[in-house]
Amino acid sequence: MSDESLARAKSVLRLRGRAARRAITPEQRAAAAQAIAASVLALPEMTTARVVAAYGAMPEEVDAQPLIESLWDLGARVALPRVASATEVVLHEHRRGDPLCTGPYGLKAPCPEAPLVPVEEVDVFVAPGVAFDLACNRLGMGGGYYDRLLAKAREDAVVIGLAYDEQIVVSVPCTEHDRPVDVLVTPRGVYRRKARGVTTRP
DSSP states (O other): OOHHHHHHHHHHHHHHHHHHHHTSOHHHHHHHHHHHHHHHHTSGGGTTOOEEEOOOOOTTSOOOHHHHHHHHHTTOEEEEEEEOSSSOEEEEEOOTTOOEEEOGGGOEEEOTTSOBOOGGGOSEEEEOOSEEOTTOOEEOSSSOHHHHHHTTSOTTOEEEEEOOGGGBOSOOOOOTTSOOOSEEEOSSEEEETTTOOEEEOO
8 A cells, every 4th residue: 555545544544533433422431431441450461550651531532531540549650641842742640639731732731840751661551542443553643642652662561542442443554653552442342462352341
């Protein structure tokens, strides 16, 4: 597939993925956030996670706040990304009660004075996406922020994608620069990249 064809395929899929996210009702969003948080916390990868990088969700994304609250309850340190330049995000610690500032794209993020968290300290990254496939390939918004951030992560760090079931597609077009997630969690399933096994919620 040519670069032009790949870009066009990604653009079309982004439109479909965002439409699928917007179609989720508020009641479904709340239930999904709770179900996903429970599934993430039950993952064996979370047993030893001490530093978790989550995200401040856009209105149409899976809300990570229930997961963040549970992580605080368990004593984990939580970091959130902040857009620092046109190409880079940095991680700041986010503690219970800390205010969030509105950054580029309307994203809620830690304020600049919040303590920085080196990428190398993060055990688990929790990432949103526009679309995913069952091989755990991820399609983001197109800025490449997460791909560049994850390129700096430790080799043993785990990347967990959060999505609604409606965001799963047959195949996500990608290149070697596109970072897949290691585990994809939806309200109804847990999908793993390496074994490509599927666990479905009862």
